Amino acid sequence: MKLADDTPAEEHIGGRDLTRWPTPVGRGLVRVVAVLAANISANSVLYITASVGLALVIGLTVAGAGIYDAVVDHDGISGLDQPALDQSIAYRTSTNTQLLTAFTHLGGPIGMTIIASVITVALVWRWRSRTPLILMLIAVAGSLTMTSVGKAIVGRVRPPLSEAVPPYEYAFSFPSGHALNSTVIAGMVTYLLVRRLQTRWARSAAVIAAIIWALAMGLSRVFLGHHWLTDVIFAWLLGAAWLALVITSHRLFLTLRRAEPSGGVDEAD
Secondary structure, three states: HHHHHHHHHHOOOOOOOOEOOOOHHHHHHHHHHHHHHOOOOHHHHHHHHHHHHHHHHHHHHHHHHHHHHHHOOOOHHHHHHHHHHHHHHHOOOOHHHHHHHHHHHOEEEEEEEHHHHHHHHHHHHHHHHHHHHHHHHHHHHHHHHHHHHHHHHHHHOOOOHHHHHOOOOOOOOOOOOHHHHHHHHHHHHHHHOOOOOOOOOHHHHHHHHHHHHHHHHHHHHHHHOOOOOHHHHHHHHHHHHHHHHHHHHHHHHHHHHHHHOOOOOOOOO
């Protein structure tokens, strides 16, 4: 099966042209990348900008570790952690604990790998496009890297096992891999879908579903006592930042690809 690149229709989300950059910052970014693209292909620009973006987000992960240390020392946002866990324990019942345990497994390494693989294969097959495969691989690789780096740098201990629901987890706690990976994968699937969906309500439903999925997955980790609330909050922020960088990289690719036949880059509205 021959896989195609993005179609011209996929360069839009509704009436929004993804190759248009109305802000000065956006236009400046396009000019910088266009200089780089003078000697390499648009595809190479996608990979390079995504790699640079990953380095930036890893830096953000390291900064997050510093912020975490600061709030712990001054009892800032970390002051929410124990109260949030205590409240979760108070709300637990046999039924909701079983349901959320089953749900949270979907966001684990095995669950999210299966979900991401099935969705990616389905989109590639349905659209005969390689874009879902490329973007999902970039997104997931960065997400897993940030999770590993964050845990290694911070080394935060999870909530006590006496306050957690089995099966117990023993890896470091910060950031929540379930929340981070769910945010990135759900967001990437949504980005791929909204470029194909024709109606505003369908696009809105896709975005809302992704937000609910990421929020529910993160909060389930706190509810079950597998993570502190701040682990989840930072994971959401890191996931959103990485997702934004991957999407920006892809938009730059689309912009440069459109410009290739004419040799110019159309930057503004």
